[in-house]
Each structure stands twice: as structure tokens, then as C-alpha cells.
Amino acid sequence: MSDVDYRKRFVVEPGKRVKLAKIDPSYCGKHLAEEDARSEAERYGHKLNKLQDLLYSEARHSLLIVLQAMDAGGKDGTVRHAIGSMNPMGADVTAFKQPTAEELKHDFLWRVHPHAPAKGMVAIFNRSHYEDVLVVRVHKLVKKSVWSKRYELINDFERLLRHENNTQVIKFFLHISPEEQLKRFHERLTDPARNWKISEDDYKEREYWDDYMKAYEDVFAETSTRHAPWYIIPANHKWFRNLAVSQIEAATMEDLGMKMPKPQVNLARIHQEYHRASEAQSSGTVK
Numbered sequence: 001m002s003d004v005d006y007r008k009r010f011v012v013e014p015g016k017r018v019k020l021a022k023i024d025p026s027y028c029g030k031h032l033a034e035e036d037a038r039s040e041a042e043r044y045g046h047k048l049n050k051l052q053d054l055l056y057s058e059a060r061h062s063l064l065i066v067l068q069a070m071d072a073g074g075k076d077g078t079v080r081h082a083i084g085s086m087n088p089m090g091a092d093v094t095a096f097k098q099p100t101a102e103e104l105k106h107d108f109l110w111r112v113h114p115h116a117p118a119k120g121m122v123a124i125f126n127r128s129h130y131e132d133v134l135v136v137r138v139h140k141l142v143k144k145s146v147w148s149k150r151y152e153l154i155n156d157f158e159r160l161l162r163h164e165n166n167t168q169v170i171k172f173f174l175h176i177s178p179e180e181q182l183k184r185f186h187e188r189l190t191d192p193a194r195n196w197k198i199s200e201d202d203y204k205e206r207e208y209w210d211d212y213m214k215a216y217e218d219v220f221a222e223t224s225t226r227h228a229p230w231y232i233i234p235a236n237h238k239w240f241r242n243l244a245v246s247q248i249e250a251a252t253m254e255d256l257g258m259k260m261p262k263p264q265v266n267l268a269r270i271h272q273e274y275h276r277a278s279e280a281q282s283s284g285t286v287k
């Protein structure tokens with residue numbers, strides 16, 4: 001059976017308004033369970049690894065992966081999985097927390113731009129500039145007249161990255177249900193290895209669930225563009241989330257049309273040098 005193209009399945013078409021309540025966060029396609037998807041997942045992992053090598057060695061393009069989700073939505077796990085199959089030398093991860101006093105004295109993109117990927121690199125944002133039209137809006141941290149202008153500024157920023165630095169931007173919303181969130185909060189509470197993830201605000205934030213969904217729906221309608229698309233990933237099942245994200249990443253990189261760079265040196269001459277060195281080695285002229 002040929003693989004489902006998750007880019008087509010989960011992309012938010014530019015300008016389209018989606019209703020998150022109508023998207024099933026437990027969807028897992030044709031797969032019934034994790035074991036079913038294992039070989040497909042391994043294949044994408046392999047592909048990703050090769051493509052990232054190519055991205056790094058060609059050093060012409062770069063990839064920016066934006067991850068957004070509600071608390072316990074699986075951002076950390078997705079980072080771990082996405083990085084797992086990559087060469088760490090070619091990848092950077094940045095987590096965006098509450099802005100510092102210094103950051104608040106600047107425009108909202110000031111703290112973001114330095115983390116945009118250099119040519120050849122993959123950058124992953126765990127939360128991002130989108131918090132400035134999400135949490136900031138939901139908690140009325142700035143006036144509507146301020147946050148409502150930010151969609152356009154974000155689109156301009158992402159276009160700048162593309163035009164000036166060949167940066168391909170892809171944005172994932174990891175879609176979980178409130179029930180799944182509560183289940184994961186419970187795991188955090190009962191598993192000592194996860195206690196550290198608990199935040200004072202977790203339960204308070206949950207009460208704003210509907211406001212967040214509305215804010216996300218506006219984000220998708222305003223900022224899913226042909227060149228920097230949003231994908232809504234059903235994320236109640238972690239294995240399916242990882243599968244979909246890695247397929248989309250791999251397909252996106254494949255479309256960049258990358259080629260191994262030509263060697264910078266004269267290979268024929270280096271061959272001769274190698275032979276000279278190996279003759280000297282076997283005749284005992286050098287140790």
C-alpha cells in the first residue's frame with residue numbers, strides 16, 4: 001500500500017479557516033497501532049538523516065521547523081524525535097519562554113531572528129514568535145490593535161527568511177484533546193521522572209482552552225502560506241504524530257532539489273598525492 005501524503009492531508013490551505021473541533025486528534029490513518037507503522041517510521045528516519053546530510057553539505061538551503069501546541073501537547077517529544085535521526089552538528093533547537101525584561105523592551109521578533117537557521121542548518125523552534133499572537137492575545141498582554149497587526153509582520157518575517165536565506169519554513173500544530181492533556185498531566189504527577197515538567201500555570205491555562213483554539217484558528221487562517229504552511233497534526237497518539245511530522249519534513253526537504261556539492265579540490269591531483277603517500281608508506285620511507 002502506498003503511503004498517505006501527510007502534507008496534503010494535514011496542510012491548512014492558504015486563507016482557509018479551519019475548525020479545530022472538527023479535526024480528530026486521535027486520527028492515525030490506516031494504522032491500527034504503533035507496530036503497524038514501525039517500518040514506515042524507520043524509512044522516514046533514514047530518509048531524513050540522508051536529506052539533512054545533504055542540506056548540511058550543500059549549505060545552500062536551510063529549514064525552520066516551528067512547533068506549537070497546548071501544554072503537554074508533545075513539543076518536547078517531537079523535538080527529541082525530529083533531532084534523533086539527524087546529525088546534531090547541523091541542527092539547533094530554541095525554546096521560547098516568557099520574554100525577559102530586556103526582550104520586552106524590543107519588538108516581538110527581536111529575540112527570534114538570531115535563532116533563524118544559517119544556510120545548511122535545521123532550526124527547530126519549541127514555541128515561537130506565534131506565542132505573540134496566542135498567549136499574548138488570550139491573556140490580553142497587549143492591546144488588540146497591537147497583536148492583530150502581527151500576523152502580517154510574521155508573514156513578512158517568514159518571507160524575508162525565505163528570500164534572503166533560502167529558508168524553508170514549516171509549522172506544526174500538535175493537536176491534542178483536553179482529555180489527552182489531562183491524562184498527560186496525570187502522568188506528570190505520578191511519574192517522578194516527569195514531575196519537573198509540571199508548571200504552576202498548567203491548570204489555569206487549561207481553563208482558556210476554547211480561547212486558545214480560537215486564537216490558533218486565526219493564526220492558521222492568517223499565516224498559513226504556500227511557502228510557510230501550517231500543518232495540523234493529530235497528536236493524541238505520539239507514534240502517529242512522529243510519523244506524520246517526519247514524513248512531512250522529509251518530503252519538504254526532498255522538494256528543495258538539493259545536490260551533493262562538487263568537491264572544491266582537484267580530485268585527480270589528490271589521487272596522485274594519495275598514491276605517492278601510499279607508495280612511501282609501503283616502501284618504509286615514512287612511518
Ligand code: AMP
Pocket residue numbers: 071096097098099127128131132135136199
Ligand atoms: P513551557 O514551554 O511549558 O516551558 O512554557 C513556556 C511558557 O512561556 C508558556 O507558558 C508560554 O506561553 C510562555 N511564553 C512563550 N513565549 C511567550 C511570549 N512571547 N509572551 C508571553 N509568554 C510566552
Ligand code: MG
Pocket residue numbers: 071072197199
Ligand atoms: Mg509547560
